[in-house]
Amino acid sequence: MSASYDFVVIGSGPGGYVAAIKAAQGGKKAAIIEKADLGGVCLNWGCIPTKALLKSAEVFQHLQHAEDYGIKPGSKPSVDYGKVIERSRQVAKQNSQGVQFLMKKHKIEVISGTAKLVSRTGIEVTAADGAKQTIKANNILIATGASARQFPQYPIDGKNLVTYRHLLDLRDQPAKMLVIGAGAIGVEFAYFLNSLGSEVHLVEMLPQILPVEDEEIAKQLAASFKKQGIHCYTSTQVQEVKVIQDGKVSAKLLDADKKEINLEVNRVLVAVGMVPNTKDIGLDAAGVKTDERGFITVDGHQRTSSPGIYAIGDCSGKQLLAHKASAEAEVAVSDMLGHAMDAIDYGQVPGCTYCQPQVASVGLTEKACKEKKLAYKVGRFPFSASGKARAIGHTEGMVKLIIGEKYGELLGAHILGAEATEMLAELGLALKLEATWEEIAQTIHAHPTLSEAVMEAAWDTHGLSPHL
Amino acid sequence: MPTTILMPSLSPTMEEGVIAKWLAKEGDLIKQGTLLCSVETDKTTVDYESLDEGYLRQILLPAGSAAKVNQLIAVLSEEKNEDIAEFLTKAKEKNAKQMEGKGGAKPAAASAPATPPPIPSAAPAASAPAIANPAPAYAAAATAAPTNGGRVFASPLAKKMATDKGIAIENLAGSGPSGRVIRRDIENYVPAAAKAAAPSAGKEPQVVQRPLFGSLAPIAPTADIPQSMMRKTIGKRLLESTQNIPVFYVTMKVEVDALNTLRNQLNRASGYKISVNDIVIKATAFALRQFPQVNSGYYGDFVRQNANIDISVAVSVDGGLITPIVKSPDLKGLGLISQEVKSLVGKAKAGKLAPEEYQGGTFTISNMGMYGVDEFTSIINPPQSAILAVAGIQDELYKEGDAILSRQVMKITLSADHRVIDGAMAAHFVSGLKSLLENPVWLML
Numbered sequence: 056m057s058a059s060y061d062f063v064v065i066g067s068g069p070g071g072y073v074a075a076i077k078a079a080q081g082g083k084k085a086a087i088i089e090k091a092d093l094g095g096v097c098l099n100w101g102c103i104p105t106k107a108l109l110k111s112a113e114v115f116q117h118l119q120h121a122e123d124y125g126i127k128p129g130s131k132p133s134v135d136y137g138k139v140i141e142r143s144r145q146v147a148k149q150n151s152q153g154v155q156f157l158m159k160k161h162k163i164e165v166i167s168g169t170a171k172l173v174s175r176t177g178i179e180v181t182a183a184d185g186a187k188q189t190i191k192a193n194n195i196l197i198a199t200g201a202s203a204r205q206f207p208q209y210p211i212d213g214k215n216l217v218t219y220r221h222l223l224d225l226r227d228q229p230a231k232m233l234v235i236g237a238g239a240i241g242v243e244f245a246y247f248l249n250s251l252g253s254e255v256h257l258v259e260m261l262p263q264i265l266p267v268e269d270e271e272i273a274k275q276l277a278a279s280f281k282k283q284g285i286h287c288y289t290s291t292q293v294q295e296v297k298v299i300q301d302g303k304v305s306a307k308l309l310d311a312d313k314k315e316i317n318l319e320v321n322r323v324l325v326a327v328g329m330v331p332n333t334k335d336i337g338l339d340a341a342g343v344k345t346d347e348r349g350f351i352t353v354d355g356h357q358r359t360s361s362p363g364i365y366a367i368g369d370c371s372g373k374q375l376l377a378h379k380a381s382a383e384a385e386v387a388v389s390d391m392l393g394h395a396m397d398a399i400d401y402g403q404v405p406g407c408t409y410c411q412p413q414v415a416s417v418g419l420t421e422k423a424c425k426e427k428k429l430a431y432k433v434g435r436f437p438f439s440a441s442g443k444a445r446a447i448g449h450t451e452g453m454v455k456l457i458i459g460e461k462y463g464e465l466l467g468a469h470i471l472g473a474e475a476t477e478m479l480a481e482l483g484l485a486l487k488l489e490a491t492w493e494e495i496a497q498t499i500h501a502h503p504t505l506s507e508a509v510m511e512a513a514w515d516t517h518g519l520s521p522h523l
Numbered sequence: 524m525p526t527t528i529l530m531p532s533l534s535p536t537m538e539e540g541v542i543a544k545w546l547a548k549e550g551d552l553i554k555q556g557t558l559l560c561s562v563e564t565d566k567t568t569v570d571y572e573s574l575d576e577g578y579l580r581q582i583l584l585p586a587g588s589a590a591k592v593n594q595l596i597a598v599l600s601e602e603k604n605e606d607i608a609e610f611l612t613k614a615k616e617k618n619a620k621q622m623e624g625k626g627g628a629k630p631a632a633a634s635a636p637a638t639p640p641p642i643p644s645a646a647p648a649a650s651a652p653a654i655a656n657p658a659p660a661y662a663a664a665a666t667a668a669p670t671n672g673g674r675v676f677a678s679p680l681a682k683k684m685a686t687d688k689g690i691a692i693e694n695l696a697g698s699g700p701s702g703r704v705i706r707r708d709i710e711n712y713v714p715a716a717a718k719a720a721a722p723s724a725g726k727e728p729q730v731v732q733r734p735l736f737g738s739l740a741p742i743a744p745t746a747d748i749p750q751s752m753m754r755k756t757i758g759k760r761l762l763e764s765t766q767n768i769p770v771f772y773v774t775m776k777v778e779v780d781a782l783n784t785l786r787n788q789l790n791r792a793s794g795y796k797i798s799v800n801d802i803v804i805k806a807t808a809f810a811l812r813q814f815p816q817v818n819s820g821y822y823g824d825f826v827r828q829n830a831n832i833d834i835s836v837a838v839s840v841d842g843g844l845i846t847p848i849v850k851s852p853d854l855k856g857l858g859l860i861s862q863e864v865k866s867l868v869g870k871a872k873a874g875k876l877a878p879e880e881y882q883g884g885t886f887t888i889s890n891m892g893m894y895g896v897d898e899f900t901s902i903i904n905p906p907q908s909a910i911l912a913v914a915g916i917q918d919e920l921y922k923e924g925d926a927i928l929s930r931q932v933m934k935i936t937l938s939a940d941h942r943v944i945d946g947a948m949a950a951h952f953v954s955g956l957k958s959l960l961e962n963p964v965w966l967m968l
Contacts, residue, residue: 430586462683464680
């Protein structure tokens, strides 16, 4: 007799495990199937371990600049790269154990193995040792995530040509690194490796690094990267990548002026997008449809084309972000429990990049406002005018707010700066609550904080910032 | 060398314009013919094409603001990064002086009526829900925006939008958390009357949505409504007309059975939708050919009797009215007249009329037949010396011998400027027009 559950989640990332807990809280008998470690990419190979690496980079940078603050470090700081990676792995492990604890606490069955849908309510799970079992579920939630996209011209070997995932576990520091793709992953690794002393070449096909971010912000970040010593190439194509021998890769780039650039590096990170993990999971057998790129199509309640089956997170497309997956988990489980929530407003999903200076944004970019033909106004406040920023020695960047011309409602917020990602939250709330510039400007912000720049930028939408 | 951009004069009567929107932005390279901004004039909204070239360096008049004709609104420069600071200071000074010299920059305050008392802050808006709420008749199934000691649960954006659109937000059912009124509630708001007309899809059949009449209707709050350029112009010109013109009125009753028969025949045969008004335009043009004195303009020292017959047709548009012109309808067939009127009305409603399409008419027709008006008079549009008011068609019983018969009649009233047209002339004209309308076969000639 096969095991039977009210609700079975496939994939234990920040979408899947949150969904399982919500269902359990709603009184459902829930199980979660995971083929690797609990927590998915986010906890094990993404958000969390990379933040651990970036913290190492920041600590090193702090020590290098300690004398600017009147502190003399005993000896010249140096990097133990293997230990940096080891710390990151430890952090991941602890987090994964945290999820294990949560599953236990909420009495959620954890089933180890690879899941495959065999019907609308049946899942076959193959354990690591090859043992198979079939389980039944009234409702199924697919949260299988996504993986790095691979191209035949960049044959990944895990050593010379790598994805973010390999890089997180390789213990030797490359002296010279080529990063293909300047999305969040490429930009964060470029910053990390450069900070620890590697020579980094960052290549982007589109005209700006961080192509989804506001053009003005991306330009300022590129300028900062250049100052830090990162070689940025935008509107540049990678013509050829050839492994000459282990630890030696040649690359041919074609820049915006059609000029050829030849590089020889020790390692290449391929960070050119993600593809959904929706192949070989039995979608056809369950009647679950995908779009032409393989992302599962869902409605505003995260329902798939197959009744009773939901999909959330990276495998259902739109922004491939952990917090978007968790938010969708709430929507899907609420629907399953019979008290439907509002659909996610994908225009209100924040995006963060954790290099230094950090980039954080929510809502529309200026370009998007123009494309939508919205009448808008912009307010800016540079951190160079902030007392707190000066005190802590991080005067790079700015807060940029875009508001509607007629009603003054917040349309988009873009921050570049030291604590940009932490500062963004109030603007997400402002967007959600449909705040106008006046509520933001008239909210009393504590002094001295970096967040004051948000208030100042709101005043600046009407040329009223007292500190500009 | 930088150059200045001044508020253009886009119509002969334009004294002031409002920048509806900047179409170019600072830093843009402007060529001859580049659209700089759209300007709301006293008549319409016109896109302003640049006659100069250069980089748009600074916009001095933001969208939504008004400026007198020839007032400085922006600065161009030849080079993209040329220093314009000094030029700008001088240009501003010079322009300010020039405007003063012309008495243009002076605000209209002098001629405006005394400042009205401010609206008392305890406006009836606050008491409106108190009056409206107890009425169970319109209590919708959905919870009205919850109020908590006078506080309305609504997002700041929703509040601003509601004020802008004149929606009583406290009566709205919010779809946000805990019934909070949010943007989409305002965007999806359908006035109660319209809602009642639509079939209810709700699950609770007990709840009957009734239109809000009488004391149940929401109280519109006291508000000072800013006057648009168009409204100001309408006010000014109509006042001028009523104060300065010795006007008199001549009304006649026209029997329209023959006209209707002809119209039905024409429409059935041609597939056109020729209206009574199209026929009135044509007949009026013929009457004006017969009595050219009525097709005149009064200019003080002389009266200009016009050779061409260009009939202005009053069209009600959002925020006012405008009179696009059907040119020489005396030379055109009904089909063409009908097409032209439709096109002009469409353009007028969209605010897209070109100046030559509404300037320079020689006679005006105002038709309120569609509103079921029995009879009315219109105000002459100077320098024209007459205007025709066309009322609705009604059934009428009349006696012929001993028989009581029925016919359809329509009243037409000419307002005439007695300085140009004497009583007998006006009577001849109206009687001639009546005869044309009652014997529409004449229109074939």
